[in-house]
Amino acid sequence: MKIDKSLLSGSTSLLVLSLLKSGDKYGYEMITLLEAVSNEVFQMKEGTLYPILHNLEKKGYVKAYNQQTDKGRSRRYYHLTDKGAAQLIEEKTQWEVFSGAVNTVLHCGT
Amino acid sequence: MKLHYATNLRLRAWIRVALRPIRLPLTRMTLRREFSDHFEDCRDAMLDKGLSEREADEEALELLGSAREVGKLLKLVYRPKIYLIRAAILLLALLYLLPWPTRINRQFYGQIYWMDGTPPESVSFTLQGWKLDYLFKRDRLNLELIWDRPEDGEKLFPPPLMDPQEMMGYESSGLIFTYEPLFWGTYVGPAYPSEELFESTYMIPKSYLRLSPDGTSCMLSESFAHNWYILASNNPNTKDDALRTQYADPLQSFINAREAWINHLNDN
Structure with a gap:
């Protein structure tokens, strides 16, 4: 099922921060994991992911670094900072309140 | 790959x-x-x-x-942070347009030194204009648009060297652009030290150099140093032949004449 962009746009930073909670990852890895965990609901393009990562990096929630791959190429990894972890908790709480309220309204009277 | x-x-x-x-x-x-x-x-x-x-x-x-x-x-x-850019533009505009209180609209009193031994005379003039100073690392970048208004033109250039009417009212001194290492003068007060001005003379545009109407003298305005120097003169009243030089190259003439004048002062 295709999800409206406007529904997704407000949740992208929450999703990305959640992905990084389990460990440092690189871009393609995050996209494939997101798709797998969400049962293909969230199919984010790489091009869309990187501005989000840049924005999170600018805010200090994420830190990027380069590492050599097996093939000798440089790969960019992203790491969740302490500030990012705190932000994740904050956004997760907000999401739970928000989604709970939406569900309540949707099921009201049924 | x-x-x-x-x-x-x-x-x-x-x-x-x-x-x-x-x-x-x-x-x-x-x-x-x-x-x-x-x-x-x-x-x-x-x-x-x-x-x-x-x-x-x-x-x-x-x-x-x-x-x-x-x-x-x-x-x-x-x-970009738009408000920062706007603030920076506004600040630059204010710095450039507002008078610099320590240096502008000041009354200066100075002395004229004549190369031919005539005793120095006191004059006064008002300096007005706008000035912008950048401190760039160790150097100073100075951008000025100033003009001088001699209040005592008659004394400034006694005849026959200069028609005093020529010197009354406002004159544009042009745009000065100087870039000088700070180690030549870390203090910039109401007047530049003469040595500093001397060192940076080559940067002063020729609008600061003027020929007297009778064409006999070339003058450099050392506005901030209060003093006016006659660079060189072909005036027959000039007594010392050694000071009489051609003003085809006014800047070099200034350097030569100034050296001669300093030696003259030291000898006396």
Whole structure:
């Protein structure tokens, strides 16, 4: 099922921060994991992911670094900072309140 | 890894469109490299899955998404802080337009020293104008638009060297641009030290040099040093032949005449 962009746009930073909670990852890895965990609901393009990562990096929630791959190429990894972890908790709480309220309204009277 | 020619072209076109909203060259360069690396990451993953090179290229390009959409998102991330730019422009405008209180609209009293031994005379004039000083690392970049208004023109240039009417009212002294190392003078007060001005003389535009109406003398205005020096004179009243020089090269004449004048003062 295709999800409206406007529904997704407000949740992208929450999703990305959640992905990084389990460990440092690189871009393609995050996209494939997101798709797998969400049962293909969230199919984010790489091009869309990187501005989000840049924005999170600018805010200090994420830190990027380069590492050599097996093939000798440089790969960019992203790491969740302490500030990012705190932000994740904050956004997760907000999401739970928000989604709970939406569900309540949707099921009201049924 | 060397990409197929067509893939390389498409990737470069994609990056060009995505980075179009980004103004800063350094940021563009960094992002260009980053997107290329991410593309190759994706491509490697496709190749590991067993796809052919061509298929891997297609898949990796597809995964980049819309270049325009990415460009819009990047623009939001890298937009400059507008209010800072506006504040900086306003500050620069104020610095340039407002008079510099310590140096502008001041009454100066100075002495005229005549090369021919006539006793020095006191004069006064008002200095007005706008000035902008940049302190750039160890040096000073000085941009000034100033003009002088001699209040006592008659005394400033007694006949027959200068018609006093020529010197009344406002005159434009032009735009001065000087760039001088601070170690020549770390203090810049109401008057530049003469040595400092001497060292930076070559930077003063020739609008500061004037010929007297009778064409016999070339003068340099050392406005901040209070003093007016006659650079050189072919006036027959000049007693010392050694001081009489051609003013074809006024700046060199000034340097020569000043040296002679300093020696003259030291001897006396």
